[in-house]
Amino acid sequence: MCEEDSSPTAPHGYTPEKDAYLKRLRRIEGQVRGVARMVEQDTYCIDVLTQVAAINKALHSVSLQLVEDHVRHCVVGAATEAQTSGNPELLDAKLSEAMTAISRLVKS
Template identity: 45%
Template sequence: MRFEEEKKELIHRLKRVEGQVRGIQRMVEEDRYCVDILVQLSAINAALKKVGYNLLEDHTRGCVSHAVSNGDGDEAINELMKVIQQFSKS
């Protein structure tokens, strides 16, 4: 149940981001001030980072913990470290 709630919440936030991206398209079309567009882009990136850190946490609590408990954590942690670095730099 809790899982379904989280999925809904996640999709809700992604729909909001989708709307924000469309909003930026309009700002570009209407020749709005660059700095205002950049502030909006920053807001979208921050929202996506938040979504990403939530997913990262779910993944660590779920898949990675299961793998570790089954004495099989090495590969799961390799993959986790790789995706953390990739995501942090983006």
Template identity: 55%
Template sequence: MTTPGYVADKDQLGKRLRRIEGQVRGIEKMVEEDRYCIDVLTQISAIQSGLKAVALSLLDQHLAHCVVHAAREGGEEEARKLTEVSEAIARLVK
């Protein structure tokens, strides 16, 4: 197995994910405290944006590293990686 393309940005991704995790805990607390619905929805939107940013970063790294590597190798691996990334994009845009 090859090294993931995101390995260089692993610390940054971890920080972003921990921030998102904190936001989720914050929403849980907001609900427990009966906070205003729109405030809770605003925080949910912020989390969705944060997760989308992480997903796009991972997708970018996957394209730049894994897909490029497979394209250089050609053959079945190239086709498999292209199908894999196409399916990942489809999941992201749902």
């Protein structure tokens, strides 16, 4: 559960909100196509940059929600499993994975 190599049918933290994520990502995809059209039409650079900033903000929002879903589902699940099994390494591994992902987001 919640592992990189899990089967395609394994539930992930975002699964209950999958349709909402897809809707948001499609909206962002449309924004990106709109920016491409702006460039094709030689739109004023500040207007293009404004749209790029909006896209970045939207992607950042999706990223933060995915992190929250991961922590609430996968990390909490690992904590429960670690407590049940008496193996704290399960939680340590999931926390390290989450921190690595957060670090990538902060650097971007």
